Amino acid sequence: MWAGVSADRTLVGYGRFARVIAAAALAAGLGASVSSLAQNRIGGGELQAGPLAKVIQPYIDSREIAGAVVLVANRDRVIDLETIGYADLTEHKPMEPNDMFWIASMSKAMTASAVMMLVDEGKISLDDPVEKYLPVFMGQMVLAAADAARGSAQASTESDSARKENASAKLETTKHPITIREILSHTSGLPFSSKREVGALDVLPLKMAVMSYAAEPLQSQPGTQYSYSNEGINTAARIVEVVSGMPFEDFMQQRLFSPLGMKDTTFWPTDEQVKRLAKSYEGGSLREVRIDQLTYPLSDRAHRFAIPAGGLFSTADDVARFCQMMLNKGTFQGKRYLTESSVELITTKETGDAVAKPYGFGWNVGDGYFEHSGAYKTDMKVDVKRGLIVVFLVQHANDWALEDRQRLMDLLEGAEIAAVSTEQTAR
Numbered sequence: 001m002w003a004g005v006s007a008d009r010t011l012v013g014y015g016r017f018a019r020v021i022a023a024a025a026l027a028a029g030l031g032a033s034v035s036s037l038a039q040n041r042i043g044g045g046e047l048q049a050g051p052l053a054k055v056i057q058p059y060i061d062s063r064e065i066a067g068a069v070v071l072v073a074n075r076d077r078v079i080d081l082e083t084i085g086y087a088d089l090t091e092h093k094p095m096e097p098n099d100m101f102w103i104a105s106m107s108k109a110m111t112a113s114a115v116m117m118l119v120d121e122g123k124i125s126l127d128d129p130v131e132k133y134l135p136v137f138m139g140q141m142v143l144a145a146a147d148a149a150r151g152s153a154q155a156s157t158e159s160d161s162a163r164k165e166n167a168s169a170k171l172e173t174t175k176h177p178i179t180i181r182e183i184l185s186h187t188s189g190l191p192f193s194s195k196r197e198v199g200a201l202d203v204l205p206l207k208m209a210v211m212s213y214a215a216e217p218l219q220s221q222p223g224t225q226y227s228y229s230n231e232g233i234n235t236a237a238r239i240v241e242v243v244s245g246m247p248f249e250d251f252m253q254q255r256l257f258s259p260l261g262m263k264d265t266t267f268w269p270t271d272e273q274v275k276r277l278a279k280s281y282e283g284g285s286l287r288e289v290r291i292d293q294l295t296y297p298l299s300d301r302a303h304r305f306a307i308p309a310g311g312l313f314s315t316a317d318d319v320a321r322f323c324q325m326m327l328n329k330g331t332f333q334g335k336r337y338l339t340e341s342s343v344e345l346i347t348t349k350e351t352g353d354a355v356a357k358p359y360g361f362g363w364n365v366g367d368g369y370f371e372h373s374g375a376y377k378t379d380m381k382v383d384v385k386r387g388l389i390v391v392f393l394v395q396h397a398n399d400w401a402l403e404d405r406q407r408l409m410d411l412l413e414g415a416e417i418a419a420v421s422t423e424q425t426a427r
Contacts, residue, residue, distance in 0.1 A: 051415040052082040055408070060085050064283045064400065067095035071316040071391040072416040075327055078320065079388075080416055087278040089286065100269060100277040100313050101393040102291055104374030107312040108233050109346075110265075110322060112184055112362030114252055115236045116342040123243050126184075126345070129177035133239045136211055137178065141171040142189055142218040171217050178222045180239065183232035184361040185350040189218030190231040200295045201230065202304045202311060206248060209305075210238040226357035230309035233362070237308030249306045260325060260332055262318035267306040269298050269313045277313070280376060280395040289397045293375065310375065316391050319380050323389040326370075327382050346370075347382075373405065381409050388413060 052070040059065045067085025071078060083095040118124045124133070131137040174189075182188035194212040196204060204212070213231045220227065237248045244251050249267055257265050269277060277298075280289050290296065294311070295304050321332065326347070330338035338346075346361040347370040363370040368385035377396040382389050390413050 050080060050082045051419040052080060052412055053084040055411045055415050056084050059408070063286050065394050065396055066281045066286055067278065068392060068394040069095055069097060069099060069101075069316045070393070070412060071320050071389075072413070073320045073324060073389040073391075074387050075324060079420065081316065087276075089279070089281070090288070095278065096276070098264070098276060098315050098317065099393075100264060100273050100315055101378055101395060102277075102280075102294070102374070102376055103312050103314045103319065103378045103393070104293075104310045104376055106314075106319070106372050106374045106378055106380055107308060107310050109326075109362035109372050109380075110252065110256065110312065111233050111237050111240075111308040112346055112360075113322075113326075113338060114240050114248075114256060115180070115184060116338055116346060116361065117255060118240060118243055120339045120342055124180060124239065126181040127179050129179055130183060130188075130235060130239070131177050133242050134210065134214070134235070136214040140174065140178070140214055140218060142174050142221055144170040144172050169217070174218065175221050176223075178218070180236060181350065182222050183229075183235050185359055186226050186229050186232055186357075187223050187351055187355060188229065188232050188235075189220040189222050189225070189227070190229045190235065191216070191219050192228060193230050197230075199292075201293045202295050202307050205305050206234060206238050206241065206308070210235050223352055224354060226351050226355045226359060230307070233309035234307065237306075247306075248308055256322075256337065257318075259335060259337070260318075260321045262314070262321055265312055265314040265318045267311045267313070268301050268304065271299055273313065274298060278393075278395045280397045282398045283396050283400055284398075291376070292397075316393055319391045319393070320389060323380055323382050323391065327384065327387065327389060347384075371409070377405060379405065379409055381413070383413060386413070386417070388416070390416075 052072065056065075056068050056070065060067070065085065066089055067083070067087055069083050070081075072080045081097055083097055083099075085095050087093050087095045087099050115124070119126060129137075131140075178188040178190070183190065190213055193201060194209070194216055196212040197209065210231075213235060219225075240251055241248050246254075256262070264273060266273070274297075280291055281287065282289060291298075298304070298313075325332040325337055326343060329340045330336055330343045347363055347365055348360055349358045349365055350361055351357050351359050358365050360370060363372050369381060369383045371379065371381035373379040377394050377400050379392045380389070390409055392409060392412065
């Protein structure tokens with residue numbers, strides 16, 4: 001074991017969760033928010049491990065993670081909220097239900113929702129060319145097929161030599177200008193990031209970042225290939241700024257975060273929120289690291305800029321609220337944020353018949369579910385068939401096999417379903 005933590009202490013001495021409170025709320029037919037569960041969780045003394053903590057325990061034992069917050073909810077209430085492990089190993093600080101996490105690319109789903117709000121209002125159309133709102137994209141070229149294949153492989157390494165080779169590659173005209181639909185579904189041909197975004201991704205104002213995207217060639221003809229692209233999502237956010245007339249972060253705060261009650265979701269955590277930010281660790285060694293895609297201090301609004309494709313920090317409570325809105329087809333607590341048709345578009349394969357990857361707008365989509373993870377292995381899954389949401393928050397800085405993480409999310413959902421079934425049988 002590590003840091004003086006035994007398996008028994010992990011589950012009994014400091015594991016904190018709301019299992020019993022949640023079960024009581026369900027039995028009474030009462031709604032329960034994450035906040036109320038956190039305030040009423042069992043404290044002190046010996047605690048019985050919840051079903052979610054039991055699933056996570058092997059990852060603690062193997063030193064894959066230092067700690068996590070896990071939440072399961074349905075359409076209108078939280079079923080279970082559990083924490084396990086440490087938010088800070090050095091300070092021996094246990095993970096708490098309201099701890100903050102960098103959710104990275106989970107931000108993409110929230111940005112896509114902002115774009116679709118403007119679609120709902122008739123202010124933009126998904127098939128509009130990007131250049132209609134951002135003229136800087138007029139005349140953008142694309143790498144010729146052979147060079148594009150080579151450039152795509154090099155782009156994943158983000159090396160200087162690859163960028164120099166791309167600069168001298170053969171170019172051709174696009175068959176059509178990139179569209180809003182394509183930038184939301186990673187099929188525009190825009191690469192992951194631009195030459196000016198080496199290292200930290202928060203050093204450029206959104207307007208300047210997007211100008212740098214337009215100055216470089218596309219990696220493929222629009223609509224023909226799937227290529228995961230921060231550039232595309234950031235460009236969509238810039239369109240939100242131009243059409244709405246307000247900074248993207250203000251649009252998100254006024255139209256999404258504040259109305260949904262997402263009080264801790266932000267591009268710039270305050271000093272108080274930074275104190276609740278779980279530390280980032282490498283799996284295996286549990287070596288503490290900084291978030292390598294961001295600039296410190298994280299609260300610095302003068303030198304750090306919003307990254308719509310991956311810059312948000314949040315909590316399990318906040319992420320659950322957003323997911324409940326999506327599960328409820330665009331509504332939350334009686335207020336409509338998106339039309340049902342927009343939610344269907346967001347969560348349906350939008351990558352076209354020629355592209356195998358099942359991606360919607362800001363979400364990976366599957367048979368009866370949609371989900372998205374983040375660079376440090378946070379994840380959110382909405383199971384439409386079962387009407388369940390799973391939120392898994394962790395700060396895992398290095399490689400962790402995607403298949404293993406997907407299996408973990410399935411195990412968490414299965415454990416909760418089994419636990420609720422057992423409780424209902426016992427009653």
